[in-house]
Amino acid sequence: MARIIDGAAIARDIRAEVAAEVAQLRAAGTVPGLAVVLVGADPASEVYVRSKARACQEAGMLSRVLHLPAETSADELTGTIDGLNADPDIHGILVQLPLPPHLNSKMFLERVSPAKDVDGFHPTNVGRAFVGDPTGFVPATPEGIMELLRRERIDTHGKHVVIVGRSLIVSKPLASLLMAPGPNATVTLCHRHTADLGQHTRMADILVVAVGKPGLITGDMVKPGAVVIDVGVTRVDDPSSPKGYTLHGDVDFQAVSEKASAITPVPGGVGPMTIAMLLRNASTAALRAHERRNARKPAGAR
Template sequence: MQLIDGKATAEAIKAEIAEEVKSIMAAGGKQPHLAAVLVGHDGGSETYVKNKVIACEKCGFKSTLIRYEDDVTEDELLACVERLNNDNDVDGFIVQLPLPRHIDEQKIIEAIDYRKDVDGFHPINVGRMSIGLPCFISATPLGIVTLLKRYNIETAGKKCVVLGRSNIVGKPMAQLMMQKQYGDATVTVCHSHTADIKKECREADIIIAAIGKPDFVTADMVKEGAVVIDVGTTRVPDATRKSGFRLNGDVKFDEVAPKCSFITPVPGGVGPMTICSLMKNTLQAAKGW
């Protein structure tokens, strides 16, 4: 069993990005600029945005953080999106999800200029991705295919099972794993209404678990030599931790890992690659398609 080290891989890629940014600026080019809009004080979102700011520094990007309280109106947020759309210095920006219930998330996503949508959530980017056109790819799926490539994990012709069908991970992940230039695999998507998830998983060469249920994937669901990618990051109460919680993946790591050829840990697997992919998208936005 080989552990897939997302943290080390992400650091290496950020160093590569930083070198490219140096070259761009030395040639008189513009410093890439990523902006983030954060609404409220959700703990997970605060941590995520903080890590994005740190990543920007490592990559040599300019970063801007715009904060709003939970009671911000939808119109105020839409006005902020419009300002960022029209700010020529901002190459890409994200509106951190989730948003308060009184705000229509999809309306906000669709208001973002797709050419600055470095989260890859806008319908235009989703549509272009689905038919293999240049676009911004959702950061977590992009991070996963990057990890598979960096570890020289064979995907072509393999059976890949994606657990979960969210717009952020499951659906785009399945699309990428099908496409020739990324996975070229035979893909099955499983969800809450799949008749026999265990059977599907046992036949899989690659399992990508993005279902949001801690320890859902157990040893009896995984065949010998499978590749297991764990996207889960559920906060589970843990009195032994200073924070009062720990991050738990969708995979029961201790019992599944011995059966795997490759497996990602939680934390330190997919998570760092998500932020790294956002940096790659921002550099792409700065360079143009």
């Protein structure tokens, strides 16, 4: 039976580390600030935004939520983002997706200053992550997966990692991180339409699945002893649940856990790591702003 990788416990440790970093910054005169821009009334987005705001406050950060009406124009949203870019009290900016249909997500993600793009979605940060430049911000989910592997002492050196999924948010940046000097993994990138997907997944020493299709990976698609990281989270109707639904991953957990050596659960695996790494990015952005401000001060100035 596979060892369960407890992402919730690891995320708690990281959030405690971030809170300590924030306390040091506050003592030095900088209060890290994170702003979330939410347009419209998407229920799932509202839940995510509340959880992010609560996590910021628990870490000692300034949390600012700008909830704009669904009919907000492109010019109005541009002005909001530009105002946050210029605000010295805000060090990280998140534009919560999805935006209403009349607003071009790409345009507004690119409007955020790369120095405040703690989601890591700006093309500048995407490029920096691709070439291994540590000054860029990496999206929180792939960086969270890397942190899980590090803290669980799962060796990636020379290992074959198969990633099922091709998103710019998770799969592609994760492939770059894994292939970089240090992790030194060999990476195969697949997706749900790959012919004979199981032929590829059965070759994986480490299998990462980020598709959003419950139960896509079955027990016969996993090599014995593989490490399995399940990124998918999908609500499935369940009348027997008090909430009316249960959360399912992309992996058939019961069947796969009988073959894998280690596996992340859903929920409680990768999900908690995403907010933890987002907080770390925000703390890092504040530290860099603090250092830039101090570097501009004349010698002897306080």
